[in-house]
Amino acid sequence: MNAPATSLGDQAGERIALFGGIYNNHIALAALLEETARRGIANVYCLGDLGGFGPHPDKVFPILRDAGVKTMQGNYDNSVGHDKADCQCGYTDPRDNYFARLSYQYTHRNTSLENKAWMRTLPDRFDFMLGGARVRLCHGSPRAMNEFLWETTTSEAFLERLCSDCDADVIVATHTGLHWTRRLSSGRHFVNCGVIGRPANDGTQRVWFCVLQAAGGQDVRVEFVPLAYDHERLAAEMRSERLPEEFIQTIETGWWTTCLEVLPGKERARGRF
Numbered sequence: 001m002n003a004p005a006t007s008l009g010d011q012a013g014e015r016i017a018l019f020g021g022i023y024n025n026h027i028a029l030a031a032l033l034e035e036t037a038r039r040g041i042a043n044v045y046c047l048g049d050l051g052g053f054g055p056h057p058d059k060v061f062p063i064l065r066d067a068g069v070k071t072m073q074g075n076y077d078n079s080v081g082h083d084k085a086d087c088q089c090g091y092t093d094p095r096d097n098y099f100a101r102l103s104y105q106y107t108h109r110n111t112s113l114e115n116k117a118w119m120r121t122l123p124d125r126f127d128f129m130l131g132g133a134r135v136r137l138c139h140g141s142p143r144a145m146n147e148f149l150w151e152t153t154t155s156e157a158f159l160e161r162l163c164s165d166c167d168a169d170v171i172v173a174t175h176t177g178l179h180w181t182r183r184l185s186s187g188r189h190f191v192n193c194g195v196i197g198r199p200a201n202d203g204t205q206r207v208w209f210c211v212l213q214a215a216g217g218q219d220v221r222v223e224f225v226p227l228a229y230d231h232e233r234l235a236a237e238m239r240s241e242r243l244p245e246e247f248i249q250t251i252e253t254g255w256w257t258t259c260l261e262v263l264p265g266k267e268r269a270r271g272r273f
Contacts, residue, residue, distance in 0.1 A: 020174025048074020
């Protein structure tokens with residue numbers, strides 16, 4: 001059973017920062033909080049998937065809590081917190097399943113009981129007002145925590161229906177690892193805020209987060225922010241933990257090497273593999 005949703009009412013200020021997929025990358029998380037502080041953004045949201053892929057899961061939790069990051073539950077957090085058998089990603093390719101299993105088992109094994117208990121308390125969505133816009137934050141989609149919504153395969157009609165079903169002017173999700181946004185003909189927005197745990201399969205080591213700003217009435221302005229961090233330090237920590245070289249190669253080169261089966265053809269064609 002998922003944790004309950006949280007309604008936050010009106011958010012203080014006109015800007016918020018959003019990100020997903022920490023994937024144990026505590027170094028990028030610290031860099032993001034430095035950048036949001038530099039920009040004067042007080043309200044910061046994590047849309048889930050705290051673990052997976054990277055090293056030292058328990059280093060993420062004190063950073064989130066000390067900074068007061070509003071954090072929701074992704075499929076990874078739901079699985080780790082409830083001691084489930086896998087990450088609920090739904091891979092079927094044998095190679096992808098192999099690496100997904102390694103990633104999940106490492107994170108589950110190295111997450112403390114205290115932090116597993118905390119993940120069980122996290123809500124599965126946030127609802128609030130930003131200016132005059134009704135905002136819904138979710139992990140995969142408003143329909144399912146582990147639903148993949150891709151830029152090239154998700155229709156406007158479907159996104160309009162999601163907005164109507166959850167009575168939102170703006171939906172923000174993550175889960176896919178690739179940031180994108182679409183302004184709908186109704187004036188509503190769908191946003192994938194990206195992830196900070198690994199690059200966006202673009203051949204650079206940077207990662208991405210999103211800033212959402214009230215723009216008058218029910219409108220918002222969407223800005224994607226590239227984030228540099230000490231990726232060499234992360235790669236060294238991954239090697240010391242004996243994580244797969246395929247994972248480390250992604251951090252060092254910016255190209256995804258694993259868990260590629262879920263990518264639609266156009267998204268996959270942008271990568272190296």
